[in-house]
Amino acid sequence: DTGVSQNPRHKITKRGQNVTFRCDPISEHNRLYWYRQTLGQGPEFLTYFQNEAQLEKSRLLSDRFSAERPKGSFSTLEIQRTEQGDSAMYLCASSLELFWEETQYFGPGTRLLVL
Amino acid sequence: DAKTTQPPSMDCAEGRAANLPCNHSTISGNEYVYWYRQIHSQGPQYIIHGLKNNETNEMASLIITEDRKSSTLILPHATLRDTAVYYCIVRVLMDSSYKLIFGSGTRLLVRP
Numbered sequence: 191d192t193g194v195s196q197n198p199r200h201k202i203t204k205r206g207q208n209v210t211f212r213c214d215p216i217s218e219h220n221r222l223y224w225y226r227q228t229l230g231q232g233p234e235f236l237t238y239f240q241n242e243a244q245l246e247k248s249r250l251l252s253d254r255f256s257a258e259r260p261k262g263s264f265s266t267l268e269i270q271r272t273e274q275g276d277s278a279m280y281l282c283a284s285s286l287e288l289f290w291e292e293t294q295y296f297g298p299g300t301r302l303l304v305l
Numbered sequence: 306d307a308k309t310t311q312p313p314s315m316d317c318a319e320g321r322a323a324n325l326p327c328n329h330s331t332i333s334g335n336e337y338v339y340w341y342r343q344i345h346s347q348g349p350q351y352i353i354h355g356l357k358n359n360e361t362n363e364m365a366s367l368i369i370t371e372d373r374k375s376s377t378l379i380l381p382h383a384t385l386r387d388t389a390v391y392y393c394i395v396r397v398l399m400d401s402s403y404k405l406i407f408g409s410g411t412r413l414l415v416r417p
């Protein structure tokens with residue numbers, strides 16, 4: 191399977207703990223996006239990388255959140271001092287920049303539950 | 306905010322065509338319409354996209370009106386596995402990226 195993969199698929203943590211999620215994009219895709227989805231809502235944009243550069247961050251991404259994409263390949267999303275409000279599905283998507291016909295392909299997501 | 310409006314829910318019989326409407330009256334000339342679906346607890350799955358012309362692929366057909374203010378996603382022979390939330394998205398260039406602004410989508414139930 192050459193799709194987007196995310197690990198772990200599920201994470202349960204206690205409030206105040208740090209968690210880190212990993213996303214492996216489709217190979218050769220130079221753009222990578224993180225979204226967050228809470229129950230009953232559509233996904234919301236968090237941040238975007240072009241190669242290794244983080245070019246945009248949503249106001250939803252508080253200073254407890256940090257994302258990296260070293261070497262422009264996989265990406266990690268870390269949440270420090272988790273809060274119950276961080277409980278959500280965290281989705282990663284990748285795309286190949288091809289003029290204006292860019293299509294984002296999503297991974298299966300990481301479901302986070304903060305107790 | 307999402308630039309699209311969709312009915313919150315629809316249903317159709319298995320084997321029949323499912324026609325999912327979407328209004329995007331404020332779409333600009335160079336903005337694409339994308340459709341994704343999300344089956345329970347999975348990541349969104351890309352279905353199809355278009356700009357002006359009708360499009361068809363192995364999953365679905367996309368019909369865009371001439372004035373581009375609305376579109377319809379057609380699943381020609383719906384199966385039970387097509388039960389999902391379907392999102393119609395106008396992809397806009399905001400700041401530096403083509404982020405997808407999801408609305409609430411249409412929950413499609415395919416009945417046996």
